[in-house]
Amino acid sequence: MKKRLILLVILMSVAGVLSCDRNSSQRKDDEAGVIHLTYWCSSNQNEINLAEELVEKWNSTHPEIQVRLQPIPASQSSEEVLLAAIAGKTTPDICSNIWPGAMDDFTNAGGLVRLNEFPDFFDVMASRISMELLNAFQSPDSHYYQIPWKTNPIMVMYNVRLFREAGVKNPPETYSEYLDAARLITKDLDGDGHFDQWMGYRDIRPIWWQRFFDYYTFYIAASGGKTLFDKSDIVFNNDASVEVFQFFQELYANGYYPRTTFQGDQFVAGKLATQFTGPWNVIHIQNYAGADFEFDISPIPVPDDTEGPVYTYGDHKNIALFSTTEHPEAAWEFAKFLITPQADLRLLELCSQIPLRQNLTGDPLYKDYFTQHPRMVKFAEQAPYTRGVDGASDLKEIFDGISQEYEACAVFGLKRPEQAVKDAAERAEMIIEWNRSR
Secondary structure, eight states: OHHHHHHHHHHHHHHHHHHHHHHHHHHHHHHTTOEEEEEEEOSSHHHHHHHHHHHHHHHHHOTTEEEEEEEOOOSSOHHHHHHHHHHHTOOOSEEEEEOGGGHHHHHHTTOBOOGGGSTTHHHHHHTTSOHHHHHTTOOTTSOOOOEEEEEOOOEEEEEHHHHHHTTOOSOOOBHHHHHHHHHHHOBOSSSSSSOOBBSOOOOOSOOGGGGGGTHHHHHHHHTTSOOSEETTEEOOSSHHHHHHHHHHHHHHHTTSSOSSOOSSOTTTTTOBSEEEEOTHHHHHHHHHSOTTOOEEEEOOOBOTTOOSOOOEEOOOEEEEEBTTOSOHHHHHHHHHHHTSHHHHHHHHHHHOOEEOOTTTTTOGGGHHHHHHOTHHHHHHHHGGGEEOOOOOTTHHHHHHHHHHHHIIIIITOOSOHHHHHHHHHHHHHHHHHHHHHO
16 A cells, blocks of 8 residues: 555656646647647557557647647556546546546546537437447446547457367357367377367466456356446346356366466467457467468357347447546547547557447448458457446456456356355445445
8 A cells, every 4th residue: 555655646746747847838838829738648659659640630730729649657557647647637638548447436536527518429429339339338427428439359269270170160159169169179189198289278367357358258248248237236146147157167177278377379379279359469460370370250159048249348448538628628629530530540550459430341441451451350340249347446356356256166166156156246245335435
């Protein structure tokens, strides 16, 4: 706790210095009749390149509204930086690195602008995404504080050669199909009595965010697009969670997934038939696996009786305006510029990330990109059927509890799935009650 307080003080001090410099420059701009906005983007180099290009284009065509770009200051997480800036009232006007899981913290601190109070908000959103998807980002107070911007849908990436050699013709769509394929693919290649080729692998350490890419992804798929909460109520103590725990328990019990931690990329090494990943991994494999490495993309498997579209975790990052802005209307105009069709094209081209936009693969503007990057088509088609995380202040602690139960039940088989899910949900309720009583 002492270290975190020291870190908070340092971040606030840095933010204060930046604010002084900004205010000094802004006074000069105000005298010249120019509105000045500060924009924080991700510290990822590809996104910095995108932001620099978009800001330069905006500034060249909007002399009356000039934008200064700054990558979000380095720290353990961007959420800590933004919370420190909110506390010190040194936030930027706009930021495009908003994790939905931190929204409760930001809104409870009064740090964000209500976007639905702009007259054209719903028209702008309707031109971009479905109302169903927009509502997934609505805050418990019924307002909207974030613009759904981009997503990295988690899907199955599979080794075509390993499937072909095992006689598996199609990527598995259901749990039973996945388990049948795993039985054929998982092998002891060198005859030492131990498997050295597996159906898949997941990091088994009980780290809260690791569960986004196994339990949570599969829970969203199994539940038809549900998240852990309904409004403020915990709802994951259900059949979908139990089926997910049971599925992974069977994978580990049969040795189809190893109970170990690997060093290096074992999928690229040809030791794993599948992995659960996002579009960022396409370029990684193309760069490191070699030209003869055959891989493809398929949706997350679901319980055998599932009907309707397959949903998945979207790993979203969104855009928000901060309440310290002196020019909310100008900031809103710039935010809309960041989500124009042409800006979305550059997001694809420079960052290999999927903009949240309807009919992405059918729009002629993006045709050349998807022709040149055919594997990205499946991620783009999955994007409308993604879900993020709930914007709950207790989210990390809740996922920590789920991770503990996942390890005990799914990985080591020490609990029945029904009991593990029940215990995780009860712990989540206790966490919420405890934090509210403080």
